Structure formats: structure tokens, C-alpha cells
Amino acid sequence: MNHANLLTALRGPVLLLVLGLLFVMDQSGGLQFINTWPALIIVYGFFRLLESLAVKNSLGPTGGAQ
Amino acid sequence: MNRASLIAPLILISIGVLFLVNNIRPDLSVWRIVATYWPWVLVGWGALRIVEILYTWQAGQLLPKAGVNGGEWAFIIFLCFFGAGASAAGRVTNWPGNLRVLGWDMMGDTYDFPLHGEQTADGVKKIVLENLRGNARLVGGEGTLVKVDGRSMIRAIDRQSAERANQQAPLAISRQGDILYIRTSQERWSGRERLTAELDIAVPRNVAIECKGRNGDFDVTGVTGAVDIDSDNAGVRLNDVGSARIEVRRSDIVRASNVKGTVEVKGRGEDLDLENIVGQVTVDFRYTGDLRFRQLAKPLRFRSDSSELSMERINGEVRMSTGEIDGDDFTGPAKIVVRSRSRDIKLNNFTQALEIELDRGDIELAPGRLPLSAIDARTRSGAVTVSMPSKAAFQLSATTKRGEYENEFGAPLTSDAQDRGGVIKGTTGAGPKVNVSTERGSITIRRSEVATASTALMPAPPEPPASPKLPKPEDQ
Numbered sequence: 001m002n003h004a005n006l007l008t009a010l011r012g013p014v015l016l017l018v019l020g021l022l023f024v025m026d027q028s029g030g031l032q033f034i035n036t037w038p039a040l041i042i043v044y045g046f047f048r049l050l051e052s053l054a055v056k057n058s059l060g061p062t063g064g065a066q
Numbered sequence: 067m068n069r070a071s072l073i074a075p076l077i078l079i080s081i082g083v084l085f086l087v088n089n090i091r092p093d094l095s096v097w098r099i100v101a102t103y104w105p106w107v108l109v110g111w112g113a114l115r116i117v118e119i120l121y122t123w124q125a126g127q128l129l130p131k132a133g134v135n136g137g138e139w140a141f142i143i144f145l146c147f148f149g150a151g152a153s154a155a156g157r158v159t160n161w162p163g164n165l166r167v168l169g170w171d172m173m174g175d176t177y178d179f180p181l182h183g184e185q186t187a188d189g190v191k192k193i194v195l196e197n198l199r200g201n202a203r204l205v206g207g208e209g210t211l212v213k214v215d216g217r218s219m220i221r222a223i224d225r226q227s228a229e230r231a232n233q234q235a236p237l238a239i240s241r242q243g244d245i246l247y248i249r250t251s252q253e254r255w256s257g258r259e260r261l262t263a264e265l266d267i268a269v270p271r272n273v274a275i276e277c278k279g280r281n282g283d284f285d286v287t288g289v290t291g292a293v294d295i296d297s298d299n300a301g302v303r304l305n306d307v308g309s310a311r312i313e314v315r316r317s318d319i320v321r322a323s324n325v326k327g328t329v330e331v332k333g334r335g336e337d338l339d340l341e342n343i344v345g346q347v348t349v350d351f352r353y354t355g356d357l358r359f360r361q362l363a364k365p366l367r368f369r370s371d372s373s374e375l376s377m378e379r380i381n382g383e384v385r386m387s388t389g390e391i392d393g394d395d396f397t398g399p400a401k402i403v404v405r406s407r408s409r410d411i412k413l414n415n416f417t418q419a420l421e422i423e424l425d426r427g428d429i430e431l432a433p434g435r436l437p438l439s440a441i442d443a444r445t446r447s448g449a450v451t452v453s454m455p456s457k458a459a460f461q462l463s464a465t466t467k468r469g470e471y472e473n474e475f476g477a478p479l480t481s482d483a484q485d486r487g488g489v490i491k492g493t494t495g496a497g498p499k500v501n502v503s504t505e506r507g508s509i510t511i512r513r514s515e516v517a518t519a520s521t522a523l524m525p526a527p528p529e530p531p532a533s534p535k536l537p538k539p540e541d542q
Contacts, residue, residue: 005129006119012134013115016142020108023146027105027153 004054011047018043071118073111073138080107097152104149108142177220177228181237181250181263184213191244192274192291198252199281200263206271206288206306214239214248216265222258231259274308292327309345320351328364357386373404378418398439410448419498424448429502432514433458440498449507452500453514459495464511465503475513 018040026033088096115133122129134142187193188210195202200219214237222228235251250263262282269275274291277284283301286293292309295302299316309327312320317335328345331338336355340347346364351357352371359366360383368375368386375391377384382395391402391411398418402411408426415434422429424445431443432453438460443450454460454475462479464471471488473481479492490511502509 006123008131009119009123009129009133010116012132012139013112013119014133015112016108016134017112017116019142019146020105020110020112023105023108023149026150027102033150 003057004051007047007051007054011044011051014047015040015043071115073114076114077107077111101149101152104145104152107145111142175222175224177222177225177232179218179220179228179232181214181216181218181265183237183239183248184211185239185241185246186210187212187241187246187270187273189244190241190246190270190273192276193246193248193269194276194278195265195267196247196249196278197263197265197282198250198279199261200250200265200279201283201285202263202265202267202277202279203285204267204269204275204277204287204289206269206273206290208271210270211268212239212246212248212270213268214265215267216263218250219262219264221260221262227257227259231255231257231261235261237263290326353386354388359384372407373402373409375402376400382415428507429504431502434514438498438500441500441502443502445504445507447506448504449510450502450504451510451512452502453512454500456513456515459497460500461493461497462491462500462511463502464490464500464509466507466509467503467505469504469506470508472508472510475511479511 022033022036022039025031025036084096084100119129119133190210190212193204193212195204218232218235218237220228220231222231234255238247238249238251240247240249248267250261250265252261252263255261269289271288272290274293275286275289276294277286277296279297279300281299282297283303284295284297285303286295286307287305288307290308292311293304293307294311296313297317298314300314301318302312302314302320302322304310304312304322304325306324307322307326309329310322310325311330312322312332314320314333314335317333319337319339320331320335321337321339322329322343323339323341325343325345329340329343329347331340331349331351333350334352336353338349338351338353338357340349340358340362341360343362344364347359347362347366349357349366349368350370351368357368359380362377362380364379366375366377366380366384373386375384375386377393377396377398377400379397380393380395381397382393384391384393384396386392389408389410391404391409391413393413393416395415396413398416398420400416400418401421403423404411404425404427406425409424410428410430411422411424412430413420414432417433417435417439419439420431420433420441420443422443422445424443426447427445428448428450429443429445430451431441433439433441434453434455436455436458438455438458441452443452449469450464450466452464454462456475465484466487468486471481471490473479473490477492478494479490481488481490488509490509
């Protein structure tokens with residue numbers, strides 16, 4: 001199983017989910033989206049990080065076999 | 067992806083259901099629900115896609131390269147803008163026509179609550195009215211009682227929330243020293259409901275009035291004190307008041323008539339109408355409609371973003387629109403300056419010195435009265451027409467740098483070509499200097515007859531003769 005591919009595929013939906021939650025908070029009168037949008041960058045960066053780690057791991061012990 | 071996603075069909079189905087429900091049950095305020103809960107669509111979409119992807123992965127099938135593709139992102143961004151706009155529109159509660167966006171205003175209703183209050187105002191010198199939204203009418207009368215009658219109109223989803231808002235915002239009359247405050251307390255309510263008050267207030271005649279508001283008209287009649295109005299968006303009508311100070315950020319009309327003292331107007335708006343003002347008039351007003359000044363006994367000082375005008379007294383009328391300035395029967399020294407805008411200026415029957423500085427526009431002058439005074443009128447681009455009384459003594463010099471020139475006055479004026487234009491000049495006697503010039507445009511000097519020493523009969527425009535009892539003292 002390739003975790004890197006899974007993470008890449010999940011990245012979009014998770015971002016979408018977070019985006020939705022940020023707007024929900026905005027709607028309910030909590031934190032405003034105009035203040036919370038950087039969370040999206042963080043989530044995106046986090047995913048990229050996990051992906052690169054996953055690629056490294058899959059390359060490492062198995063000698064680069066995909 | 068081996069299996070088509072469920073998302074697209076689900077979204078289509080929901081859109082269909084929404085429109086259907088909206089048509090069948092218009093009382094359900096579907097759009098309002100959408101405006102409130104639309105972000106959950108994003109959450110649901112994301113969650114569903116995560117489940118789909120995990121399922122695919124579990125089943126060992128080929129994963130999609132991107133969980134959400136480009137086209138879908140475009141749709142999501144559109145949805146965000148649309149949703150944020152719709153909910154912002156629903157949140158703003160104090161713009162007129164609020165909640166009318168997308169038609170979900172149908173849901174709300176306006177509930178009326180009576181407002182009533184009275185208090186004796188013995189020794190009160192000033193009445194301060196604070197009504198954020200709504201119209202107020204103040205009428206001065208005999209007696210010392212302040213009496214408020216009116217209604218509070220509350221736009222709300224149901225009667226219950228309207229009543230809650232009404233309880234929070236009662237009509238309050240309170241006195242501090244010699245000042246009496248009348249407040250509608252609308253600012254105390256912070257909910258979505260929109261409160262508007264319609265007030266009819268009877269006040270003693272000899273008080274000063276101060277009105278503050280955000281949106282609504284003020285109508286003040288019959289008080290001898292100063293009237294001070296400060297509003298963001300108001301129509302203001304004053305009649306028979308001591309003096310007036312009006313400041314508006316946006317207004318459809320400001321009208322003041324029969325004012326015993328000074329009038330000061332500041333702000334922006336459409337129309338301004340001042341009539342029969344005994345004191346000095348100072349106006350700093352950016353206007354988009356018409357201005358009318360009639361019977362001003364003391365000097366007028368007018369300023370807007372592009373023009374300045376000052377006169378010492380107006381017996382007749384001066385009108386200004388965005389394209390023209392028309393004046394009839396006024397006293398100088400008068401000065402009109404218009405920068406960077408185009409105005410046609412037409413002035414009749416004036417006395418004392420006149421100075422005009424114009425960028426673009428025609429100038430038409432007919433002093434009409436004797437004795438004449440100095441005239442200095444310049445335009446950079448536009449035709450200049452001057453009608454001089456035939457018996458008047460003056461020294462004229464009219465120049466166009468580029469354009470036609472016509473001496474209809476005849477002798478003793480003479481005309482000469484000069485460059486691409488010409489000069490008309492001459493002297494009819496020991497009189498004031500009349501200098502007019504244009505850089506581009508024609509120059510015409512006409513002859514007019516003066517019926518009496520003070521009244522002119524204009525030959526060219528078919529206008530009625532000016533008021534016969536001209537040097538009348540202003541009615542006090």
C-alpha cells in the first residue's frame with residue numbers, strides 16, 4: 001500500500017472540510033474567516049510534509065520499490 | 067477512480083430540492099436557511115470524499131491523483147463567494163431594504179408598537195432628540211409640555227422577537243439641567259431585528275433643538291431657538307426656526323425657509339433649498355441635484371468640491387445644478403469660481419462688482435441695472451455674451467483668443483481681429499471696467515434697454531420684467 005498516494009488523494013477533501021469548518025465558525029459568530037484562513041495553508045503544508053515523509057519511507061527500507 | 071463519485075449527483079439533487087421547496091412552501095425561507103448553513107455543504111462534501119477515498123484505498127483500487135479536481139475547486143470558490151455574500155447581506159441589519167436580498171425578506175414582517183411620552187419642560191433651553199433610524203417631526207407651540215407620539219416599527223421574523231427588541235429599546239425622556247433628552251434607545255438592541263421609529267413631537271416654542279440620527283428625515287417647524295441636525299442620511303426640512311446648522315453625510319433634500327438667523331449646511335446630498343433667510347448663509351455641500359437660494363438678506367458663502375460662490379445679498383433667486391448656475395436679482399460684490407467642471411453661467415439683474423472664473427462653460431451676463439459696477443469674467447473654453455445697458459457708462463474690453471466676435475452694441479465700441487480671435491473694446495463714458503475674455507469661444511456684446519434706474523427689460527430672452535418694487539427691504 002502506498003501511503004503517499006493516499007495522502008495526496010486525501011489532501012483536497014481534507015482542505016475542503018477545513019474550509020467548510022472555518023466558514024461554519026464564521027457563520028456562528030465565532031472566529032471570522034478573514035482571521036482564520038491561514039489555517040488552510042497550515043493544513044496544506046502539513047499534508048505536503050506528510051507526503052514527502054511517506055515517500056521517503058517507502059523509498060528507504062524497500063530500496064525505492066514503489 | 068473506478069467508481070463515479072456520489073458528490074455531483076447529490077449536489078444536483080439538493081439544488082433541485084431547494085428550488086422546489088422554495089416554490090411550494092414560500093413560508094419556509096429556504097434562502098435564509100441556505101445563507102446560514104451553506105458552509106456545511108463544504109464540510110459534507112469533504113467528509114464524503116474522504117470516506118470515498120478511504121473506501122477505494124481499502125478495496126485496493128487505484129486512487130485518484132487529486133481528491134478534489136480543478137473544476138470542483140472552481141465551483142467551491144464560487145460557492146464561498148456566493149455564500150459569504152449572502153450571509154453578509156443577511157447580517158447587515160441597518161441598510162434599507164435589508165433582508166430583501168434573494169427575496170427571503172418575504173419571511174419577515176413589520177410589527178408596530180406605539181410610542182408615547184410627555185414631560186413638562188419648564189426652564190428647558192434645549193431638546194436633544196436621538197433617533198437612529200426613522201423620521202421625526204418637531205413642531206413648536208404654546209405651553210411648556212413636551213409631548214411625543216409615534217410608533218416603533220420593528221422588522222422581525224415573528225412577533226416574539228419583535229417584542230423582545232421593543233422591550234430593549236423603550237422611548238426615554240430624561241432631563242439633565244436645562245437639557246431634555248428624547249431617545250428611542252435603538253442602539254441598545256443588537257439583534258437582527260431592524261427598529262425604526264416614527265415620531266411626532268410637540269415642543270415649546272422657545273427652545274433650541276438638536277437632532278441626531280443615522281437614517282431618517284427631520285422636520286422642524288416653529289421654534290425660535292437654534293436647530294442643529296446631524297445625520298448620516300437624512301432629508302431635512304426646517305421652517306420658521308431661529309437659526310440652523312445642518313450636517314448630513316447623504317441626503318435627498320435639505321430645505322430651510324423663514325430662518326431668523328444664520329444657516330450653516332455641511333455635507334453631501336442631492337438638493338438644497340434655502341429661502342427667506344435673515345442671517346448669513348454658509349454652505350459647504352457636495353451636491354448632485356439642484357441648489358436654490360432665494361431671498362437671502364445677508365451674505366451667501368457657498369463651497370463645494372469644484373466650485374465657490376459668494377454674494378452679498380439675493381433678492382431674487384440663484385439656482386445651481388450640475389451643469390448650470392443661473393442667477394437673477396442679486397447684489398455683489400459677487401464671485402463665482404468653478405474648477406475642472408463645466409458650468410454654464412447666466413446672470414441677470416445684478417449690482418455691484420462681479421467676478422467669474424470658469425474652466426469650461428458659457429457665460430451670459432446682463433447686469434440690467436444702473437449704475438454699473440466692475441465686471442471681470444473669464445472662461446477658458448466657452449462662449450461669452452454680455453448685454454450692456456445702452457445708457458450705461460463703462461469701459462469695455464472683450465477678448466477671444468480663438469473664436470468669433472460680434473459687436474451688436476455698435477458704436478462707440480469697436481472690434482478688431484487679433485490672432486485667431488478678436489477684441490471688442492471701447493468706452494461709453496467714465497464708468498467701471500468691464501473685462502470679459504475667453505480662450506476658445508465666441509464673444510458677443512449686445513445692447514439692452516434699461517426701463518428705469520433699477521429695472522431691466524431684457525430684449526433677448528423672453529423673460530418677464532423683474533420685480534417692480536426692487537429695492538424693497540427684506541421682510542424681517
